[in-house]
Amino acid sequence: MADKLGTTIEPHYELVSAEEHGPNAPLNQHASYDQYSARNSAKRSRRSISLLRWRITAFLSKFRLRGILVPFRSTREWVHRVQETPIVKDRIAALLTSLIHIPAIAGIITLSFYIFNEYYIGKELEGPPNYDIQKKLGIQFAAKLMELFIVLSLTSILFAVIRYEFTIGEGVPYGALVAGQQITDISFLWSPEFMTIVNGKFSRFWKKLAFIFITFIFTILALGASSLSATVMMPQEDDWAAGGSLVWANATYDEIFPTILSENNTIGTACNITGNSMCPSWEWDILNHQLIAKLRTSSQIVDGILGPRPPRNVVLSGATTLSKMSVDVREKVFNKNSPNHTVVSMPHFVGSDSVVLSSLDWELASDAASKTGNYRFNMYQKIQHLLTAPQPITHSRCHRSSMSPDSLTEPSFPDFRSWEYPAINITSDEIDDWMSETLPNLEGPEVFWFEPESSMAANASIGVIVAVPTNDDDLSIDVYGCMVDARWAVTTITGDAVSLLAEGIPPFSDALATSLGGSWILSPTYGRKIQIQTGFANYLNPLDPWRNRTIIHELLLTSGIWTARGSGSRSEKHLETILGVLTTNGLARSAPNTSAITNLADPDGEWWKNFLPQGGTVFGRGGNPYAVTEEEQATYYGTEMETFITGFAFADNSLTIRSAMAVFYVYIFFVLAFSIWSIWTGVTSSSWESVPELLALSLTGQDNGKVLDEDAFMKENYCITAEGNKLRLRTVHGPLPVEDRVKPNETYD
Numbered sequence: 120m121a122d123k124l125g126t127t128i129e130p131h132y133e134l135v136s137a138e139e140h141g142p143n144a145p146l147n148q149h150a151s152y153d154q155y156s157a158r159n160s161a162k163r164s165r166r167s168i169s170l171l172r173w174r175i176t177a178f179l180s181k182f183r184l185r186g187i188l189v190p191f192r193s194t195r196e197w198v199h200r201v202q203e204t205p206i207v208k209d210r211i212a213a214l215l216t217s218l219i220h221i222p223a224i225a226g227i228i229t230l231s232f233y234i235f236n237e238y239y240i241g242k243e244l245e246g247p248p249n250y251d252i253q254k255k256l257g258i259q260f261a262a263k264l265m266e267l268f269i270v271l272s273l274t275s276i277l278f279a280v281i282r283y284e285f286t287i288g289e290g291v292p293y294g295a296l297v298a299g300q301q302i303t304d305i306s307f308l309w310s311p312e313f314m315t316i317v318n319g320k321f322s323r324f325w326k327k328l329a330f331i332f333i334t335f336i337f338t339i340l341a342l343g344a345s346s347l348s349a350t351v352m353m354p355q356e357d358d359w360a361a362g363g364s365l366v367w368a369n370a371t372y373d374e375i376f377p378t379i380l381s382e383n384n385t386i387g388t389a390c391n392i393t394g395n396s397m398c399p400s401w402e403w404d405i406l407n408h409q410l411i412a413k414l415r416t417s418s419q420i421v422d423g424i425l426g427p428r429p430p431r432n433v434v435l436s437g438a439t440t441l442s443k444m445s446v447d448v449r450e451k452v453f454n455k456n457s458p459n460h461t462v463v464s465m466p467h468f469v470g471s472d473s474v475v476l477s478s479l480d481w482e483l484a485s486d487a488a489s490k491t492g493n494y495r496f497n498m499y500q501k502i503q504h505l506l507t508a509p510q511p512i513t514h515s516r517c518h519r520s521s522m523s524p525d526s527l528t529e530p531s532f533p534d535f536r537s538w539e540y541p542a543i544n545i546t547s548d549e550i551d552d553w554m555s556e557t558l559p560n561l562e563g564p565e566v567f568w569f570e571p572e573s574s575m576a577a578n579a580s581i582g583v584i585v586a587v588p589t590n591d592d593d594l595s596i597d598v599y600g601c602m603v604d605a606r607w608a609v610t611t612i613t614g615d616a617v618s619l620l621a622e623g624i625p626p627f628s629d630a631l632a633t634s635l636g637g638s639w640i641l642s643p644t645y646g647r648k649i650q651i652q653t654g655f656a657n658y659l660n661p662l663d664p665w666r667n668r669t670i671i672h673e674l675l676l677t678s679g680i681w682t683a684r685g686s687g688s689r690s691e692k693h694l695e696t697i698l699g700v701l702t703t704n705g706l707a708r709s710a711p712n713t714s715a716i717t718n719l720a721d722p723d724g725e726w727w728k729n730f731l732p733q734g735g736t737v738f739g740r741g742g743n744p745y746a747v748t749e750e751e752q753a754t755y756y757g758t759e760m761e762t763f764i765t766g767f768a769f770a771d772n773s774l775t776i777r778s779a780m781a782v783f784y785v786y787i788f789f790v791l792a793f794s795i796w797s798i799w800t801g802v803t804s805s806s807w808e809s810v811p812e813l814l815a816l817s818l819t820g821q822d823n824g825k826v827l828d829e830d831a832f833m834k835e836n837y838c839i840t841a842e843g844n845k846l847r848l849r850t851v852h853g854p855l856p857v858e859d860r861v862k863p864n865e866t867y868d
Contacts, residue, residue, distance in 0.1 A: 206286060208863035210801040217794045219275050223268040224790060227783045230351050233769040234776060237737035240354055240767040241498035255353070262348040269344040269786065270303055273337045276793045277302060280330070284321075286861040290838035290851040292319025295330065302338045320836055333789070340786050347779040354767040355776075358503065361496050362481065362731040362741035363761040366473040366506065370713040372756040375469050376509045376607045377709065378647055382654030384709045390658040393670065397712075399658050399705030402435045403670045406700050407677050409433050410446060414693045415679035417450065429696070434620065435704060437468035438714065440475040442707060443622035446700060447629075449692045460640055461695035463513050463703040464625055466612045470508035470758075471621035472715040474614030477760040478504030480717065480744070482616045484727035496731070499764035504614045506760045509607035509647070511706035512625050513580075514640050515695040517601040518542045521594035524559045532600035535578035538641060545575070545600075550584065558596055561588045564672045564681060568656040571602070578641065580605040581651040583698060587675065590685030597681075599694055603702050606646035608639075614760070649706070659701045671697065716755075720746040730762075738770065 244254040277298055284291045294315035301307040316334065321327040368375060377384060390398035413429045433444045444465035466474075481504060485496045516533040530550075531542035553567045567584040570576070579602040586598045612623035625646075627639045639645035660671045674697045681687040719726045720743075729744035740761060747755065771777055835850040840859050 206282075206861055206863045206865075208801045210798055213798045213801045216275075217797060219268075220272045220790045220794065223265060223272050224787055226265045226268070226352075227780075227787060230769070230783075231780060234351065234771050234780065237771075238769045239359060239495045239737055240769075241495065242500045242766045244354060244767055258353050259349060262352045263345070265348045265352065266344040269348070270341050272790060273302060273341055273786075274300065276789065277334070277337060279793070279797065280333070284326075285837070286839045290836045291321070291330075292316050292836055294319065296837065298334050302334065303341045305338060305342050308335065308338055336785070336789070340782065343782060347782055351776060351779045351783075354769055355772070356765070356767050357772070358763040358765050359768055359770070360732065360738045360740060361499075361502075361762045361764045362484075362733075362739070363504070363759060364477050364481065364730050364741045364745070365743040365757060366477045366760050367716045367745060367747045367752065367755045367757045368469050368473065368713055369716055369755060370469075370710055371754060375467065375710045375713055375756055376647070377649075378607075379650045379652065380655040380706070380709060381652040382658070384655055385658050386711055390661055392661050393663045396438065397708075398661070399655070399708050400661050400670060400701070401708060402704060403674075403701065405435055406433060406444075406704065407670075407674055410700065411674050411677045411697060414448075414690075414696065415677075415688070417448070417693075432622075433700075435465070435707075437471060437708070439619075440468070440471045440614075441618065441620040442466045442468055442471045443620060444700065444703065445622075445624060445628075446696065448696050461515050461692060461699050462628055462640075463515075463696075463699035464510060464608070464610075464623075464628060465703055465707050466510045466610070466621045466623045467508065467707045467709070469710055469713050469715065469756075470506065470510060470612050470623075471614070473508070473758060474504055474506045474612050474621050474760055475616065475619050476715055476717045477506075478614045478616040478762070479619075480719075481730045481741075481760070481762050484730035484744075487727035488731060493731075495737075496764060499766045501765045503763045503765075504616065504760055505611050505763070506614075506758045507609060507611055508758050510610045510612065510623055510625065511649070511703050512606055512608045512628060512646065513699045513703045513706075514604040515601060515699040515702070516540055517585075517599045517691040517694050517698075519689065519691050520598045520600065521589070521591065522558075522596050522598060523594055524561065524596055527554055527558055530554075530584060530598040530600040532582065533602055534575075535602050535604060535641065536574060545571075545582075547572070553584070554586075554598075558586055558598075561586055561596055563588070564669070564675050566660050566669065566671050568653045568660075570650070570653060575602075576650070577643070577648075578602075578604065580649050581653075581656050581702070583656070585671065585675075585694060587681045587687075588685050589689075595685075597689060599691065601694065601698055603651070603698055604640070605649040605651060605702060605706060607649060608646035651702070655705070656702075659705045671701070674701075716745050716747055718746045719744055738768075738772075 243249075243251050244258075246254055281291060281295050281298065284295070292315045294312040298307070298312070298316065301310070301312065307313055313334070316327075316331060319327070321330065385399060386395070386397050389395050390400065393400055393403065395401065410430050410433050413427075416427055417429050428450075429446065429448045431446060433446065434441050435444055436442075442465050444463065447460070447462045449459060449461040488494075489497050516535070518531040518533050520528070520531045522528050522530075529544040529546065532545050533540040534543045547569065549569055550567070557565050557567070564585060564587045567586075569582045569584070571579045571582050575582075581603050583601045583603065584598060585601065586596060589595050589597050608625035608628070610623040610625045612621050614621045625639075627645070660669050662669055663673060666673060675681045675687075675694075676683070678690075678693050678697065679688050680690050680693050680697075720729075726744055729742035731741060732739035733742050740759070747757075771780070838849055838851045839861055840847050840849050841861050842859075846861065
């Protein structure tokens with residue numbers, strides 16, 4: 120017997136036999152019921168019932184509120200409650216008892232409305248501010264209440280099915296008697312009671328399959344009611360699509376992100392000296408003070424692994440916006456905070472202008488919408504504006520060779536075709552001529568750019584030689600042979616409308632990834648390879664007229680790699696950093712005459728609507744608010760700025776939510792099917808709403824008899840039969856005559 124029965128009542132099960140009850144015939148498959156039924160039918164007293172009282176009682180019983188009627192009962196009725204009308208056939212009562220399903224269904228319908236229509240709440244839950252903890256507790260309480268109503272509804276349905284078969288049906292196995300109370304425990308599915316249902320006999324085979332299926336489904340529904348209710352009822356705190364806009368630039372894709380950079384990608388000879396904001400070298404002094412000056416105190420110079428790291432980020436300005444450069448410097452400590460490569464990346468200023476200026480317009484559009492009563496996108500925890508665009512990323516590497524001006528040798532270069540970067544010598548007449556002309560009389564740093572040839576060109580964008588004099592008597596020249604690999608990597612770029620700053624980290628380019636052999640470096644499929652011609656590269660190292668030195672000369676002094684006395688750190692890693700930041704900064708300015716188109720198409724109308732979600736949706740993408748013709752759209756480079764706000768909302772944005780709602784709809788299907796059947800038949804009962812009550816009622820008035828052991832008892836099928844004006848629990852092995860079943864609208868003792 121199930122444990123739950125023992126905690127409430129301990130009935131004494133007896134097998135009723137013919138010898139123990141005189142004239143009553145045993146109810147088994149061999150018995151004849153004709154004479155037996157005739158005698159008992161005559162003994163039944165038919166009493167009228169009050170339908171109004173019954174309806175009220177049945178309704179309150181379903182909601183477990185029957186105790187409300189206690190003050191209205193007479194003393195005799197309370198103490199000697201020996202008469203009961205177990206079954207009533209009344210459609211109005213059936214309709215009233217079906218109201219037990221309304222609270223759970225109403226909750227599911229309400230949640231469906233908010234979830235599938237998408238409802239944005241704001242940066243915190245509805246109600247007084249700064250009380251989110253208390254609000255979440257309230258939601259959890261409501262979820263628990265919904266769970267209780269669902270379980271109450273499921274047990275009500277299962278008890279009704281059991282009652283129907285148990286009284287006016289043809290009997291059920293023992294396990295069916297306890298199923299109504301035990302479906303809330305998942306272990307019921309592998310309990311002996313459930314096995315009696317699986318192995319037991321029903322009057323029809325399809326009834327057996329249906330009851331097993333319903334019991335299994337209801338157990339799963341009762342198990343998931345708690346977690347599913349809490350999942351769908353708690354608003355999701357997430358990032359929600361709040362519109363955006365299409366953004367266009369007044370140049371083609373190849374003009375902004377060329378794979379071959381030459382002098383044509385600059386404004387020309389004006390870039391031979393510093394000071395022009397449209398040149399590739401612009402903001403070199405910011406790099407000098409904010410990054411390069413910190414290299415002389417880094418762990419590469421200061422002994423010990425705990426030396427300070429160089430800055431990871433530097434903010435540089437363009438024509439209208441700011442762009443954040445990310446720098447990973449290769450240093451002597453090999454771990455995730457000190458990458459094995461020098462990697463530099465930053466958004467292109469066309470991409471920076473596009474995301475920042477359009478995000479600024481979105482902010483203005485949100486303010487304009489609030490003036491019309493639409494405040495939802497003004498309430499958020501944080502906001503993100505982002506777009507996807509190519510941005511430059513470089514990987515640089517250097518090898519140092521020391522030589523005498525009287526005996527020049529071929530400089531060493533890193534072989535970008537191999538992961539270990541072995542030193543190789545490059546034979547080139549161009550390099551030999553430059554070295555023979557420059558190095559014998561070297562007095563200060565000299566730089567020579569060259570374009571790699573043959574197979575090296577597939578792995579390197581530009582080569583460079585940096586030669587500096589040293590105070591060594593024999594080998595008085597240090598020659599650094601360097602290679603730079605540059606690419607356009609498609610990146611998600613974020614923009615801040617307040618600080619006018621854009622930043623983006625290309626995939627697989629962080630410190631940990633670049634320390635591993637499986638990163639993007641040397642992969643031919645990562646990004647688009649860039650070939651840098653010397654005409655463009657020379658503008659990366661213009662003359663500073665104020666100091667009469669090239670900027671690489673100045674950066675070598677600032678970094679401490681080389682000093683005017685010929686000493687210094689002689690760090691290859693820090694020279695890689697100088698070349699990497701100069702090259703990346705120049706690539707980000709490769710389209711000096713290009714800008715984002717931010718002229719509104721309808722400045723005097725409802726332009727702001729194009730920045731908010733389109734098509735009447737709460738969440739989604741924006742439209743095309745800018746004045747760009749179809750011909751220009753077919754030619755110009757375009758991208759899409761998307762805005763996301765963080766806050767609370769109801770939405771069907773995940774498989775978890777959709778699955779939870781699907782389970783609730785399965786529950787509603789069973790409820791509707793049962794309610795239709797219940798109201799159509801009109802059969803209700805307020806007496807047998809639990810297993811203990813059912814068994815206690817059926818065993819009332821039994822005499823001492825032969826007690827069945829537990830195993831034998833669980834293998835039997837049981838039915839309630841009316842013997843005269845009394846109810847008996849009997850084992851059955853065949854159909855029970857209609858005249859011996861419990862009759863609707865009759866009162867029994």
